[in-house]
Amino acid sequence: MRRSLAAITSELQRLKAEGIRTVSISDESVALLRRALAKSIPPAVTTPPAPSADARLTAAPVKPTPAQDVPAAAPKVASNLPPAPVVKLPDGDKAARWSALRELVLADATCRANVRSGSQVVFGVGNLDARIMFIGDAPGAEEEEQGEPFVGPAGQLLTKMIAGMGLARSDVYIGNLMNWRPQMPGAAGGVQYGNRPPTAAEMAYCQPYLTAQIEVVAPELIVALGKTAAEGLLGPGTFRTLGEVRGQWHTFAGRPLMVTYHPSYVLRTPTNQNKRLIWEDLLKVMEKTGLAISDRQRGYFLGK
Numbered sequence: 001m002r003r004s005l006a007a008i009t010s011e012l013q014r015l016k017a018e019g020i021r022t023v024s025i026s027d028e029s030v031a032l033l034r035r036a037l038a039k040s041i042p043p044a045v046t047t048p049p050a051p052s053a054d055a056r057l058t059a060a061p062v063k064p065t066p067a068q069d070v071p072a073a074a075p076k077v078a079s080n081l082p083p084a085p086v087v088k089l090p091d092g093d094k095a096a097r098w099s100a101l102r103e104l105v106l107a108d109a110t111c112r113a114n115v116r117s118g119s120q121v122v123f124g125v126g127n128l129d130a131r132i133m134f135i136g137d138a139p140g141a142e143e144e145e146q147g148e149p150f151v152g153p154a155g156q157l158l159t160k161m162i163a164g165m166g167l168a169r170s171d172v173y174i175g176n177l178m179n180w181r182p183q184m185p186g187a188a189g190g191v192q193y194g195n196r197p198p199t200a201a202e203m204a205y206c207q208p209y210l211t212a213q214i215e216v217v218a219p220e221l222i223v224a225l226g227k228t229a230a231e232g233l234l235g236p237g238t239f240r241t242l243g244e245v246r247g248q249w250h251t252f253a254g255r256p257l258m259v260t261y262h263p264s265y266v267l268r269t270p271t272n273q274n275k276r277l278i279w280e281d282l283l284k285v286m287e288k289t290g291l292a293i294s295d296r297q298r299g300y301f302l303g304k
């Protein structure tokens with residue numbers, strides 16, 4: 001039950017970060033929340049009535065149990081970070097520079113200190129001659145276990161989206177703003193349930209490593225996946241909801257930047273509308289890179 005509860009909490013937290021204020025919740029989740037609430041509330045306190053199956057919840061009504069707590073404010077680790085590293089790429093070809101950078105990041109004491117035992121620092125992967133670079137916010141459980149970005153459920157959907165563009169995962173480069181999975185308080189030594197978005201300070205620390213990857217790979221354009229990644233690249237406070245900036249061209253590191261939804265948002269809310277919006281953004285990316293677009297691709301979500 002703790003795992004499921006943590007998953008729900010994490011989803012609500014992510015939705016909140018995406019600017020979503022209400023969500024639909026399944027009967028199963030309602031039942032789970034009721035059981036969790038009944039356990040965590042002392043007997044003298046009356047358990048609030050359970051919402052009906054189609055109840056609309058605001059994004060933050062769940063009071064998480066301490067072990068899985070999602071902090072409302074930035075956790076302490078943010079202010080404990082040293083100044084962001086200054087990266088000096090060595091001379092050499094792309095492969096040599098990329099390998100040197102990867103070694104640097106994997107050995108970074110701050111990255112290592114933020115990774116729990118048994119987990120890994122996560123560095124970008126893909127084609128060093130990629131024309132398109134996808135950037136997410138931070139590794140999750142599967143990513144920190146395998147040391148590779150986007151290998152969990154969101155990554156599998158991203159791979160399908162890339163295939164929809166007529167490309168293979170090995171044609172593109174995939175990275176994250178963060179090189180470690182942001183820890184929840186209390187999860188330092190043990191298992192971490194759920195994810196939290198990285199703080200601005202955490203993203204600022206890792207950013208030189210991302211910028212250096214962009215410099216090495218030199219993609220024609222970048223795609224930011226989700227609100228947190230967009231905020232990390234466009235700057236905190238530059239927009240309120242992702243809807244204000246998605247589907248438009250911006251600039252990062254001197255390159256065109258397309259902002260779109262995070263695949264995990266589509267996994268959570270797999271409506272045709274959401275799929276169509278993300279697909280429209282990817283069509284713009286294909287247009288900009290001069291990739292051939294078939295009628296089938298162009299009309300994929302039309303009328304759905």
Ligand code: URA
Nearest residue numbers: 136137138139149150
């Ligand atoms: N979400 C991200 O933003 N990055 C990952 O690597 C996995 C999930």
